[in-house]
Amino acid sequence: xxxxxxxxxxxxxxxxxxxxxxxxxxxxxxxxxxxxxxxxxxxxxxxxxxxxxxxxxxxxxxxxxxxxxxxxxxxxxxxxxxxxxxxxxxxxxxxxxxxxxxxxxxxxxxxxxxxxxxxxxxxxxxxxxxxxxxxxxxxxxxxxxxxxxxxxxxxxxxxxxxxxxxxxxxxxxxxxxxxxxxxxxxxxxxxxxxxxxxxxxxxxxxxxxxxxxxxxxxxxxxxxxxxxxxxxx
Numbered sequence: 001x002x003x004x005x006x007x008x009x010x011x012x013x014x015x016x017x018x019x020x021x022x023x024x025x026x027x028x029x030x031x032x033x034x035x036x037x038x039x040x041x042x043x044x045x046x047x048x049x050x051x052x053x054x055x056x057x058x059x060x061x062x063x064x065x066x067x068x069x070x071x072x073x074x075x076x077x078x079x080x081x082x083x084x085x086x087x088x089x090x091x092x093x094x095x096x097x098x099x100x101x102x103x104x105x106x107x108x109x110x111x112x113x114x115x116x117x118x119x120x121x122x123x124x125x126x127x128x129x130x131x132x133x134x135x136x137x138x139x140x141x142x143x144x145x146x147x148x149x150x151x152x153x154x155x156x157x158x159x160x161x162x163x164x165x166x167x168x169x170x171x172x173x174x175x176x177x178x179x180x181x182x183x184x185x186x187x188x189x190x191x192x193x194x195x196x197x198x199x200x201x202x203x204x205x206x207x208x209x210x211x212x213x214x215x216x217x218x219x220x221x222x223x224x225x226x227x228x229x230x231x232x233x
Contacts, residue, residue, distance in 0.1 A: 001081075002093060005077055005078060005081065005097065006096075006097060006100055008077060009070075009073065009074040009077055009078075009097050009100055009101040009104065010100050010101065010103075010104040011104065012070065012073050012074070012077075012101065012104070013070035013073075013074070013100070013101035013102065013103070013104025013105040013107075013108065014104040014105065014107055014108040014113075015108060015113070016066045016069055016070050016073075016104075016105050016108060017066050017067070017070065017104065017105035017106060017107060017108025017109040017110075017112070017122075017125055018108035018109070018112040018113045018114050018115075018119070019062075019066060019108075019112075019114070020042055020112055020114050020115055020119070021042070021058075021059060021062035021063065021066075022034060022041075022042030022043060022044070022046070022047045022059045022062075022063070022120065023035065023042050023115065025047055025051055025055045025058050025059050025062075026042075026046075026047050026050045026051050026055065028051075029050075029051035029052070029054065029055045029058075030047075030050030030051035030052075030055060032050040032051075034046055034047060034049075034050055035115070035118070037049055037050050038050075038217070040118075041119070041120045041121060042059075042109075042112075042115070042119055042120045043059065043063065043120035043121055043123065043124065044056045044059045044060045044063065044124060044155075045155045045219070046120075047059040048219070059124075060124055063109065063120070063124035063125050063128065064124050064125070064127060064128035064131060065128060066105050066108075066109065066125050066128060067102055067105045067106065067124070067125040067126060067127065067128025067129035067130075067131070067132070068128040068129065068131050068132040069105075069128075069132075070101040070102055070104060070105035070129060070132075071098045071101055071102050071129050071132035071133060072132055073101065074094075074097045074098050074100070074101035074102075075094065075097075075098065077097070078093070078094045078097050079094075092188065095186055095188035095189070096188060098129075098132070098133055098188075098192075099129075099188060099191065099192045101129075102125075102126070102128075102129030102130075102132075102133070102192060103129075103192075103195070103196075105125050105128070105129060106122040106125050106126055106129070106196070106199065107122075108125075109122045109125040110122045110203065121159070121200065121203045121204065122199065122200070122203065123145070123159040123162075123163070123200055126163065126196040126199070126200065127141060127142050127145075127162070127163075127166075129192070129196075130166060130189075130192065130193065130196070133189050133192065134170065134183055134185055134186075134189050135183070136169075136180050136181070136183065137166045137169045137170050137173075137185070137189075137193065138166065140165060140166060140169055141162040141163060141165050141166030141169070142162060143162075144158070144161055144162040144165045144166075145158040145159055145161065145162025145163075146158060146162075148161045148162065149219065150219070153218040153219045154207075154211060154216055154218060154219070155219055156204050156207035156208070156211065156216060157207075157211060159200060159204065160197075160200055160201055160204055160208075163193075163196055163197040163200045163201075164197050166193050166196075166197070167190070167193040167194050167196070167197045170185050170189055170190045170193045171190055173185040174186070174187055174189075174190050
């Protein structure tokens, strides 16, 4: 029974994550197919290139929402089974269901079924999932991402730094057993943040290489309409 529930929340998360909001926003506001611009990704940074700050803000909200909603629905699925009285699961099972759903959403955003298994880099969807689990870490990580991105003008650097900071924050809070505003930093959340930070690092390998060689494109730099290998999430 529990295996079926895990499969269900992963599928739900994947389908939510696959929704190509960035592509739609770019077409509506920028009159452009984002897949033929800049990095070709459907994340916030590339949306900004063709749809401006308004489009980027909408992309951020929707991508955060995909991750958060996946976690919320995972909770509802497991709680509905609790309510029937047919079976009971330990808290750990529900926490891992949240993680499974969140990574399903990240996978959907990165390899969308609606875009022939292409997509973005999953940074904001990762933060959205964390927002629904332990929002203080998501807020701090997101703030660091934006601050570092704006100061350095490299959003790829901001994304990696923000994910690592969120992970470190959860490690510290879990070790100190800090209960923040009624939220507890479970070890499962630490695992999610660690795996998410590693994933974000891996999908930004090309960005890291260009950062080292000084070839990474900065925020606000003009881009040609053809696709070039750069960008973030």
